[in-house]
Amino acid sequence: MLDERDRRILDLLQKDATLPVAEVADQVALSASACSRRIQKLEEAGYVERRIAVLDRERIGVPTTVFALIKTAHHSDDWIESFRKAISDIGEIVEAHRLTGSYDYILKVVLPRVEHYDVVYRRLVKRIELFDVSAFISMEILKSGHALPVDYAE
Helix, strand or coil, X not given: CCCHHHHHHHHHHHHCCCCCHHHHHHHCCCCHHHHHHHHHHHXXXXXXXXXXXXXXXXXXXXXXXXXXXXXXXXCXXXXXXXXXXXXXXXXXXXXXXXXXXXXXXXXXXXXXXXXHHHHHHHHHHHHCCCCEEEEEECCCCCCCCCCCCCCCCC
């Protein structure tokens, strides 16, 4: 069971995984060694999935976001696995979610410019049969981040 210090450690690490243990320890009122042990336990328990660097999309050259809503006539486990494989190595597709409602899937696609969407679309439809694909261009990011609320962690 996590306590408030564990939640605070997780919150600090997800905002900046490069923080020195001593700094994390200071912010949660622990010694560096006690904090280090807690971080190790949190990692071993699976609360920390991995540590990554978040890149600047403008500097990397993919400032444009397109959301593709997909309908399919297929819903078998085999088709879902084929779809998973079809999108797995298309780097521009950075997220994919199965949905409830009128669409079956939504893809978050990052691109150098809107016109590049057609390249990604063609690669996708060559790999798997889709019933309908509707694309929506993001005009502005109002909120973005990877930090999760830690209040619910047990």
